[in-house]
Amino acid sequence: MATTPDFRALIPTGSTARITRRALLSGFVVLGAAGALSACSPNKTFAASAKLDGVMENKLNIYSWGDYDDPGNITTFMKNGTTVQFDSYGSNEELIAKLGATRGTSGYDIIVPTGSYIPMMSQNGLLEELQLDQLKNFENIEPLYRNQSWDPGNKYSVCKNWGTTGYAYDARVITTPMESWADFLEAATGVASKKTALLEDSWEVCSIYFGAHGIDLNTTNKADLDACEEYMVKTLATHIKAFNSTAVTSGIPEETFVLMQAFNGDVRLGMQESDSPESWKFVYPTPTANIWMDTWAIAKGAQNLDAAYAFIDYMLEPEVSFREVDYMGYNTGVVGMADLAAANDFELPELVFPPDEVVARLTASEINSGTERIVKILNRMMAQAAS
Known part of the structure; x- marks a missing residue:
């Protein structure tokens, strides 16, 4: 009899759904991030990522914020035979320090940096350039949440939550x-x-x-x-x-x-x-x-690229994305979220879906x-x- 792959989430024991990922930010202390990158000079080699071959790997390693995805979505994704493991960090600085120290051998495939850190990370070789043709659901992201100033053309990242x-x-x-x-x-x-x-x-x-x-x-x-x-x-x-x-x-x-x-x-x-x-x-x-945005990105040295692209693409499906909105309480930038909220008796939608004129001035x-x-x-x- 087939068994469901393990879903392991290594998150702090004190973490709860009421303590949101944004609330856990203890400050915009980018000085620590800059220090962590000081050893990542361009002339030092990072491990190469695996090659895409269209064959889904049986494992996927994700480094993200604690309790930042609907567990039901993860369980459903794993029905394709891929085991998903989550490790958690508490700040962008911690993420950067880990990737900078391991130089492409961290073992992580998908990471979730805040958008404003993308330039710093890409310039220091911590990110894999995205192949957007591998994300058929990329077009599901509303144009307003693509092509951000810190990542023109979505070269390294796509919207997760904003x-x-x-x-x-x-x-x-x-x-x-x-x-x-x-x-x-x-x-x-x-x-x-x-x-x-x-x-x-x-x-x-x-x-x-x-x-x-x-x-x-x-x-x-x-x-x-x-x-x-x-x-x-x-x-x-x-x-x-x-x-x-x-x-x-x-x-x-x-x-x-x-x-x-x-x-x-x-x-x-x-x-x-x-x-x-x-x-x-x-x-x-x-x-x-x-306007803050957390993003899906692929770590330099990722070894499970097919699974990584499949997972990100899955998360950009509207019904999957709405379950993320309902769980986290933040918009994913995927089209149709407000309509799905209205159809599902979503409480206080005005606090998750600001009017267009508000978004335009952020x-x-x-x-x-x-x-x-x-x-x-x-x-x-x-x-x-x-x-």
């Missing part, structure tokens, strides 16, 4: 209309003082100031960075109760804050757990906020010469808030 940043507030306490980052700052330093939570991500936090003042969220201008530091450390930090990327999932149901910077899908989780969700509002703030984060400075700004803010 989301954005905004803020949730208790409308029983903050009674004035809220629409912008400027409104957020006014409330945080006023009625929501000492009842406000920020993310632990330096780019996201500094983007509040930049957005409120009409400054490019990826600015490298010294005057902009100086002004940001002056205000965020000396003014805003003194009003902040916590820097906690998981705050919103418990903060809404437990009502421990009245204003929280948060990822859209995590706000949905918090509202689903609340006894009074109607008391909470979520804002996609003007003028802009982050900004992707960049790793640039200003990154080190904004990390230092966040560290100073945390120290000031704790003093």
